[in-house]
Structures are given as C-alpha cells and as structure tokens.
Amino acid sequence: MTVPPQRTRIKICGLTREEDVDAAVQAGADAIGLVLYPKSPRHVSLERAVALARRLPPFVTPVGLFVNATADEVRRACEAIPHLVLQFHGDEAPEACEAHGRPYLRAARMAPGFDLLHFVQRFATAQGVLLDAHVEGYGGGGKVFDWSLIPSDVPSPVVLSGGLNPANVTDGVLQVRPWAVDVSSGVESAKGIKDAVAMRRFCEAVREADARIAAAIA
Numbered sequence: 683m684t685v686p687p688q689r690t691r692i693k694i695c696g697l698t699r700e701e702d703v704d705a706a707v708q709a710g711a712d713a714i715g716l717v718l719y720p721k722s723p724r725h726v727s728l729e730r731a732v733a734l735a736r737r738l739p740p741f742v743t744p745v746g747l748f749v750n751a752t753a754d755e756v757r758r759a760c761e762a763i764p765h766l767v768l769q770f771h772g773d774e775a776p777e778a779c780e781a782h783g784r785p786y787l788r789a790a791r792m793a794p795g796f797d798l799l800h801f802v803q804r805f806a807t808a809q810g811v812l813l814d815a816h817v818e819g820y821g822g823g824g825k826v827f828d829w830s831l832i833p834s835d836v837p838s839p840v841v842l843s844g845g846l847n848p849a850n851v852t853d854g855v856l857q858v859r860p861w862a863v864d865v866s867s868g869v870e871s872a873k874g875i876k877d878a879v880a881m882r883r884f885c886e887a888v889r890e891a892d893a894r895i896a897a898a899i900a
C-alpha cells in the first residue's frame with residue numbers, strides 16, 4: 683500500500699458548466715472530471731470539455747472519463763486537451779489504456795468476490811486504481827460499496843469513489859486512507875449540475891479527516 687498522504691487529493695467529476703469548474707477550484711479540488719461518455723447524463727462534448735479544461739489554473743488537472751470509447755475518440759481528446767489524464771471506467775483492456783502514452787486511472791467495480799489485487803496487477807501501468815461501486819451503467823450511481831472489501835496492501839495509489847458525499851467522506855478517508863477521493867453525485871443539485879456549497883463542504887470534510895490523521899500520527 684502507498685504511504686498515506688498528508689493531504690488527500692480531491693477529484694470532483696462530472697462537471698458541465700463553467701461556474702461549477704470555478705467553484706470546484708475555489709473549493710480546493712486537485713482535479714476535475716469531464717465525462718466523455720455519451721450515455722452519461724453528465725456527458726460533455728469534446729468542444730465543451732476543451733472550454734471547461736481551459737479555465738483551470740496551474741496544478742489543477744483535467745481528467746477525461748471514458749467508457750469503452752474507440753482509440754480514435756481517446757486520441758482526439760488527448761490532442762485537444764494537452765494535459766488530459768485519462769480515466770477508463772468501462773471494460774477496457776490494459777493495451778487500450780496504455781495506447782495513448784498518457785497517465786491513466788483504471789476504475790474497478792467493487793463487489794464481493796472481485797479480485798482487486800489481480801486487477802491491479804493487470805493494470806500495472808496505471809497511475810492509480812479508482813474504486814467505485816458495481817452499479818448498472820458503469821458508474822456515477824451514487825452508491826457506496828463495502829469499504830472492508832479493499833485489501834490493506836493494494837500496490838497502487840487508491841482513489842476512493844462511489845457514493846461519497848460531505849457526510850461520509852471523512853469516514854471514508856479515515857477507514858481507507860486513500861491517495862485521493864473522487865465524487866460526482868454527492869455534490870450535485872441535479873445530474874451534471876454541481877452545488878458550490880456541497881463541493882466546499884466535501885473538501886472541508888476531507889481536510890477534517892487529514893487533520894485527524896495528522897493529529898493521530900503526531
């Protein structure tokens with residue numbers, strides 16, 4: 683397992699509006715997710731993704747979320763958004779994830795019996811593994827999975843997601859000690875519409891967990 687961070691990184695996903703990008707940055711997000719999966723209610727076109735990514739200040743990372751996209755679709759996104767990190771949330775094979783020479787996160791759909799350690803081995807070139815609940819439609823379902831399913835020795839940075847919100851993320855960070863957390867539904871007022879207050883509370887709740895971890899170590 684990667685050494686627990688002093689500052690848990692925060693990704694807020696499924697942004698579709700300029701004002702939500704600005705509010706996410708203000709709240710303290712380290713990364714924002716742009717859903718390039720046409721079947722998602724949070725889907726944005728590549729043109730919109732480019733416009734939203736252009737608003738980001740230095741050191742806030744745009745992440746493009748794909749579900750079983752073609753190589754050409756991913757390539758066009760990489761060309762249009764120079765610093766795009768890729769998040770593969772479908773049934774992509776390792777070769778498809780690696781083909782673009784970009785850092786990538788591979789989403790794992792957590793359910794009893796799922797062999798996470800084997801999955802991480804298969805995607806050894808991933809920058810990290812993103813743990814989501816197993817839901818219909820691949821993700822973004824706002825469902826929490828049983829965090830006790832996560833082995834203590836995952837040999838890749840863990841991004842905890844799946845049903846996180848301002849009320850449960852402190853517990854999530856304290857229990858799982860992930861490298862980062864990722865949220866979508868839990869900070870929305872409607873699908874694809876983010877709530878600025880909820881994003882701020884979410885980030886504060888992560889910092890609360892970080893402070894408790896630091897206090898316990900000191």
Ligand SMILES: O=C(O)c1ccccc1N[C@@H]1O[C@H](COP(=O)(O)O)[C@@H](O)[C@H]1O
Binds near residue numbers: 825
């Ligand atoms: O957001 C979506 O619509 C989506 C669609 C298909 C795959 C993944 C999707 N979102 C990602 O799912 C996880 C969990 O989201 P939530 O917080 O439970 O709503 C997160 O990584 C989103 O980026």
